[in-house]
Amino acid sequence: MRFVAVAAAALLFFGCDQSVQDRGAAEDPAGATTSSTSVEATLRRGYEIPIPSIEYWESSTTPKFVYEMRFDPSLEPGGRPRLHRNGWAKAYYANGSIEREGAYRYDASLNRSERVGTWTYYEDDGSVARIEQRGGPAIWTGPDQRIPPPERPEP
Numbered sequence: 031m032r033f034v035a036v037a038a039a040a041l042l043f044f045g046c047d048q049s050v051q052d053r054g055a056a057e058d059p060a061g062a063t064t065s066s067t068s069v070e071a072t073l074r075r076g077y078e079i080p081i082p083s084i085e086y087w088e089s090s091t092t093p094k095f096v097y098e099m100r101f102d103p104s105l106e107p108g109g110r111p112r113l114h115r116n117g118w119a120k121a122y123y124a125n126g127s128i129e130r131e132g133a134y135r136y137d138a139s140l141n142r143s144e145r146v147g148t149w150t151y152y153e154d155d156g157s158v159a160r161i162e163q164r165g166g167p168a169i170w171t172g173p174d175q176r177i178p179p180p181e182r183p184e185p
Contacts, residue, residue, distance in 0.1 A: 083095075102138060119134050149161070
């Protein structure tokens with residue numbers, strides 16, 4: 031099962047690795063090229079737009095983890111970006127009820143994703159067990175939230 035998830039992530043990685051400059055211009059049916067200045071036109075899947083990922087309980091169709099992944103720039107010169115948990119996440123008990131939900135943010139200095147912001151933990155019957163404030167700069171408060179592209183220096 032994990033091989034399938036890794037293969038799917040690799041496929042998404044190679045299929046989504048496009049620059050903002052390639053997305054900034056759009057062609058109209060008449061063949062003219064128009065420049066789009068809207069934020070939506072510069073958002074890229076896997077960068078500012080999250081890629082959903084689901085892991086299942088062994089031998090089951092019940093989700094175990096549902097989380098958003100985003101590419102993060104490589105710290106090495108010429109290196110390729112890597113996918114990390116970076117956005118909204120949920121974990122489930124084997125019976126299908128929610129265990130916890132909150133946001134992850136990738137920290138390049140630690141080379142791992144950390145829980146940030148508000149995390150809610152549930153009992154297996156669905157009642158709230160506790161709510162934690164994990165600190166950190168959480169920018170996601172729900173699933174599929176898009177963020178503006180990072181500021182780019184002008185050439």
